[in-house]
Amino acid sequence: MAPKYTMHDQFSLKSDVFSFRVLILEIVSGQKNNCFHNGENVEDLLCYACKSSQKGIIANVVDPTLRDGSRSLRETIRCIHIGLLCVQENVVARPTMATVVLMLNSFSLILSLPSEPNLNY
Template sequence: MAPEYAMNGQFSVKTDVFSFGVLVIEVITGKRNNWSPEEESSLFLLSYVWKSWREGKVLNIVDPSLIETRGLSDEIMKCIHISLLCVQENAESRPTMASVVVMLNANSLTFPRPSQQETITQVVLRL
């Protein structure tokens, strides 16, 4: 659930972008949004993905079956990057779905850097 909707009941097209990003993350990780790593039960999936991204440990979040069949491809990395852009907490910072389609079709991996405000994510994901 997008932070602005969970906290204030505000719904917009950027709320759908957030949901799309969560869906892509669930596909890439093979885990549901309410999943929590055993060693860090205070984190939920999105927080774990953000943490892994910041620490440069993206391989930790990819479903092993994807790596077995495709390796850690540029396409997987591109999807992770785009999904993090979609789940940014500030709705104005999220791309439009039209921009997401352009990024998915692009041959480049040069996209804006996603940003996260950790305190809000921690609260929203527990709702």
């Protein structure tokens, strides 16, 4: 759930967008958000995805069974990128669900770079 909703009971149209990132990350990683294992470390899947994106190793988030071809991997990494756009700290910067659908359906659409989310919530 979006931090503003869990901490302050403030719900907005962008709260769904924040939750949608959980679905994207869980699907492409093959792991649950709350019990993500990175080797011997247990951390939040969002934190791992953000750190991997910042280091340029976002492909590490992808479940190995989804890495069957370069096109498939590019599409999967695009989904992760969209998921990271959905968790930007500034609610205004998050896309609407209509925009998310457009981004998922149009590979010619260039995605903006996500800002670093506040991982301390």
